[in-house]
Amino acid sequence: MGPLAGLMLHRLVLKNTLTFGRDQDHLKIIHLSFSDMIPDRTESLFEMVPENPALGMAAVISAGDVACEKLGCTGVAGIPCNTFHAPPIWNLFKTKLNESGSNISVLNMIQETADYISRNYSSVKKVGVLSTTGTQRLGIYATPLREIGFTVLEPENQDEVHNLIYNKDWGIKSSIEISTQAREGLSEQIRLLEKKGAELIILACTELPLAIDAKVKFSAVLLDPMVCLARALIKRVDPNRLKSLL
Amino acid sequence: MGPLAGLMLHRLVLKNTLTFGRDQDHLKIIHLSFSDMIPDRTESLFEMVPENPALGMAAVISAGDVACEKLGCTGVAGIPCNTFHAPPIWNLFKTKLNESGSNISVLNMIQETADYISRNYSSVKKVGVLSTTGTQRLGIYATPLREIGFTVLEPENQDEVHNLIYNKDWGIKSSIEISTQAREGLSEQIRLLEKKGAELIILACTELPLAIDAKVKFSAVLLDPMVCLARALIKRVDPNRLKSLL
Numbered sequence: 001m002g003p004l005a006g007l008m009l010h011r012l013v014l015k016n017t018l019t020f021g022r023d024q025d026h027l028k029i030i031h032l033s034f035s036d037m038i039p040d041r042t043e044s045l046f047e048m049v050p051e052n053p054a055l056g057m058a059a060v061i062s063a064g065d066v067a068c069e070k071l072g073c074t075g076v077a078g079i080p081c082n083t084f085h086a087p088p089i090w091n092l093f094k095t096k097l098n099e100s101g102s103n104i105s106v107l108n109m110i111q112e113t114a115d116y117i118s119r120n121y122s123s124v125k126k127v128g129v130l131s132t133t134g135t136q137r138l139g140i141y142a143t144p145l146r147e148i149g150f151t152v153l154e155p156e157n158q159d160e161v162h163n164l165i166y167n168k169d170w171g172i173k174s175s176i177e178i179s180t181q182a183r184e185g186l187s188e189q190i191r192l193l194e195k196k197g198a199e200l201i202i203l204a205c206t207e208l209p210l211a212i213d214a215k216v217k218f219s220a221v222l223l224d225p226m227v228c229l230a231r232a233l234i235k236r237v238d239p240n241r242l243k244s245l246l
Numbered sequence: 247m248g249p250l251a252g253l254m255l256h257r258l259v260l261k262n263t264l265t266f267g268r269d270q271d272h273l274k275i276i277h278l279s280f281s282d283m284i285p286d287r288t289e290s291l292f293e294m295v296p297e298n299p300a301l302g303m304a305a306v307i308s309a310g311d312v313a314c315e316k317l318g319c320t321g322v323a324g325i326p327c328n329t330f331h332a333p334p335i336w337n338l339f340k341t342k343l344n345e346s347g348s349n350i351s352v353l354n355m356i357q358e359t360a361d362y363i364s365r366n367y368s369s370v371k372k373v374g375v376l377s378t379t380g381t382q383r384l385g386i387y388a389t390p391l392r393e394i395g396f397t398v399l400e401p402e403n404q405d406e407v408h409n410l411i412y413n414k415d416w417g418i419k420s421s422i423e424i425s426t427q428a429r430e431g432l433s434e435q436i437r438l439l440e441k442k443g444a445e446l447i448i449l450a451c452t453e454l455p456l457a458i459d460a461k462v463k464f465s466a467v468l469l470d471p472m473v474c475l476a477r478a479l480i481k482r483v484d485p486n487r488l489k490s491l492l
Contacts, residue, residue, distance in 0.1 A: 002256075003272050007256060007257055007260075011250075023248045023284070023286070024281055024282050024286070025282070026249050026282065028278075028280050028282060029249070029278075029280075030276075030277075030279075031256075031278075032274075032276060033272065033274070033275040034274050035270055035272045044442075077297070160367050239446050
């Protein structure tokens with residue numbers, strides 16, 4: 001939920017919408033980028049800031065002075081941040097939305113990703129997850145995937161994956177240009193999960209899909225949860241507007 | 247004002263905002279992508295569709311069932327479409343906004359671009375303009391620039407420029423990947439304007455900046471009007487948040 005993650009989700013909604021080459025065929029999108037109202041999710045979970053970001057997000061959606069619902073939005077919403085879906089944040093957020101009597105249906109990106117895998121890759125049994133250390137420790141993907149029967153594979157060396165994202169000199173977040181080191185490091189982590197048997201790998205941090213090397217062929221399916229969320233949003237608004245997968 | 251132009255403006259606002267590396271330092275952005283309410287601008291100007299897109303846009307900003315103003319937005323807005331700024335559209339739009347008693351200040355991208363050049367390139371006298379044929383024929387940039395004393399240079403062969411954007415096989419709009427032909431064609435058009443004496447060239451179509459070849463050095467300054475609009479928006483909201491130009 002850096003503001004760039006919002007841009008990525010927005011782009012994926014446009015990309016997955018079936019149009020007939022006309023701007024007018026796109027769905028209405030209300031994109032609220034109110035990052036100032038949402039404290040850092042990881043810092044909140046590890047008690048480095050006192051506020052729960054659930055409160056700011058509930059205010060954006062429905063309960064505050066500026067709220068999506070005041071725009072007449074009674075549709076469906078998505079939140080492009082993996083860490084926001086950690087139970088201590090997500091559960092309070094849903095409670096606050098219910099208390100405000102919100103009519104907006106907020107999709108859960110993790111749940112949509114799990115459903116997407118079950119529906120589109122029914123033969124897959126072993127799912128790898130690459131993420132920040134926060135997402136990994138909290139089991140944001142691993143817990144719900146295991147509950148529905150998947151074998152979840154995680155990196156042997158989680159610090160290396162975290163470093164791919166956060167290294168101040170060459171990590172994915174460090175620059176707009178992706179470094180060779182980050183790109184090659186991600187390919188290596190994917191290969192390690194493939195060796196462990198992963199048939200599908202979830203790129204469970206919004207930055208990871210940016211560093212995929214398009215020239216390398218991987219045997220596992222690489223899945224961006226934001227694609228699952230974008231497609232689920234379109235489907236809920238109008239299934240006829242959902243582009244088919246290939 | 248294809249929905250992708252909205253994404254580009256949004257990204258430029260983020261890129262030009264001074265932050266201290268924290269998501270929370272970004273300004274509030276309300277991004278409404280309601281392309282279904284805005285008929286094609288060029289078709290309207292050349293009377294191929296009966297509705298003036300000014301009406302839909304006024305409804306989005308202030309006067310309709312779904313309106314930015316209902317969100318509590320009393321700030322400043324920008325519209326990322328060159329053709330929308332043609333007088334037959336822009337003037338009706340402003341009239342409708344006034345009639346609705348709107349408190350939102352909508353910046354004019356063309357005016358902001360002209361001001362930006364005067365302010366930041368005070369020695370420049372000869373300005374080249376590359377655009378679609380619609381923008382060129384309507385003098386969307388040429389008229390206001392000439393009024394404030396610039397010599398405006400236009401392509402000898404406007405059809406070739408239009409083709410760079412619209413060619414169905416290799417034009418910039420034809421694919422997400424920019425073709426070599428489009429990239430080289432744009433470099434050639436820039437060189438032709440430089441030969442005519444252009445010291446600065448306005449890339450007056452939202453697609454053109456996508457096809458600039460970063461490996462080629464040009465003597466003229468290349469200017470994207472969306473950068474001028476993005477920076478003007480930030481400046482109006484909070485001048486202290488505007489990143490300095492290098």
